[in-house]
Amino acid sequence: MKSRLFVLSVLLTSQLAIGQHSNRKILHLVDDSTLTRLVIPDSAFTCHADALYYSFELGDGKHHTGYDIYWFAPEIDGSYRLSITQKQLYLYSGHDNPNPNYLYWLVCITPNQYKLINKKIKNSNVLFGKPYGGFYPYYCVAYKEAVPENLYATLQRLITLFNSGLPAMEQIQLISKDEFEKINPVQLIMNDEEINEVPADEEVSTPS
Numbered sequence: 001m002k003s004r005l006f007v008l009s010v011l012l013t014s015q016l017a018i019g020q021h022s023n024r025k026i027l028h029l030v031d032d033s034t035l036t037r038l039v040i041p042d043s044a045f046t047c048h049a050d051a052l053y054y055s056f057e058l059g060d061g062k063h064h065t066g067y068d069i070y071w072f073a074p075e076i077d078g079s080y081r082l083s084i085t086q087k088q089l090y091l092y093s094g095h096d097n098p099n100p101n102y103l104y105w106l107v108c109i110t111p112n113q114y115k116l117i118n119k120k121i122k123n124s125n126v127l128f129g130k131p132y133g134g135f136y137p138y139y140c141v142a143y144k145e146a147v148p149e150n151l152y153a154t155l156q157r158l159i160t161l162f163n164s165g166l167p168a169m170e171q172i173q174l175i176s177k178d179e180f181e182k183i184n185p186v187q188l189i190m191n192d193e194e195i196n197e198v199p200a201d202e203e204v205s206t207p208s
Contacts, residue, residue: 037066037085037137040106044186052103052186064133066114067121070094071146071154080151082158083138084121086114089172091155092188103186105155105175113162113170120165127161152177 044052070081078095090106109117121128121141129142147153159174166172 037083037087039085039087040090040103042106042108044103044106045184053189064137064139066118066138067131068136068138068140069121069128069143069158070140071143073146073149073151075149080146080154082143082155084114084117085138086111089117091151101188103188104151105180105183107172109172110170113166113172116165116170117162120162124161152180155180 041047066084066086068081068083070079072079073093076093076095077097077099078093078101081092081094083090083092088106088108090103092103093101095101127143127145129144131139131141133139143154143158145154145157147157156174159172163171
């Protein structure tokens with residue numbers, strides 16, 4: 001499935017806005033000072049922006065909130081990560097090389113879901129590696145049960161795990177595989193040079 005490119009940007013602004021840069025639309029995010037993690041707007045996949053800036057989230061090295069669950073993905077020469085924040089779960093790719101990163105999926109969660117999901121992860125040591133915090137504001141944990149070269153199946157396993165610790169009325173509803181593959185991936189970039197490097201008409205495929 002083909003899609004347009006997008007870019008994730010975080011600015012310390014008071015409102016959501018779309019600006020122009022290098023003839024491309026750039027989506028600016030609100031930085032919620034009441035939260036320790038960044039919030040991606042619900043419209044990230046539907047507002048038809050060309051770009052969203054992304055920035056590293058750094059903490060004080062002492063306090064950590066939530067998790068980033070990761071698993072290595074040789075098929076993209078990088079890894080996939082599922083972030084658990086106070087307001088959202090979101091799935092994206094990461095690289096230790098110049099390959100582009102993308103946001104693939106997100107869903108909003110309640111404070112109680114967030115608390116119970118964190119508890120489930122903490123109590124599922126057999127499925128995850130040792131948590132590492134460092135100077136991130138969250139813990140990073142490796143997922144040991146990822147399905148090779150199947151992003152949706154791995155996400156489905158994680159959501160099933162989370163739901164096993166949630167009340168019936170607070171289950172996370174995961175979209176179908178067909179719907180997942182129709183999502184337009186959102187490219188995450190860190191600086192102006194990356195905007196200029198990406199052709200506006202380039203297309204990418206959503207992993208299955």
